[in-house]
Amino acid sequence: MEYERQNHEILEVTTVSTPHRTAIVKRHHTMYAHVRLTASEQTAVGQEFTLGIRLARWDDGETVTDYTPTLTVMVDGEPVAEVDPVDGEATFPLQFADPGTYTITVGCPTVQPATVEVVVG
Incomplete structure (x- = not known):
């Protein structure tokens, strides 16, 4: 699991890949x-x-x-x-x-x- 600090919150960073695209999904994890x-x-x-x-x-x-x-x-x-x-x-x-x-x-x-x-x- 990867995490990233953005201002005052910690985001969980996930890479989602399909045959046609790759997306980076960032969701709130904690403060x-x-x-x-x-x-x-x-x-x-x-x-x-x-x-x-x-x-x-x-x-x-x-x-x-x-x-x-x-x-x-x-x-x-x-x-x-x-x-x-x-x-x-x-x-x-x-x-x-x-x-x-x-x-x-x-x-x-x-x-x-x-x-x-x-x-x-």
Whole structure:
């Protein structure tokens, strides 16, 4: 399988041959940068915790430093902030006033987003 980077996405490149023609077919495979999140699985009501954000390359997981888009932090599907990674990494403090399980998603249209769940008790 061959792959090609075109802007912010990785394309799967396939050659299709018939007796009369040869065509190069390029299809979306994945995004170049994937968001990786680190966070505590549990926290207390009113306690601040830090969400770690890292942009990783799709193929080897190395930190992406040549592309740093503005990322949206969403809690339960609602945007709460924007973060600008520096050298592919960022942190974001979060604090919850009510107990429950919260779904945190970080991404933007040009990266593969990531999601974590945090239980607040």
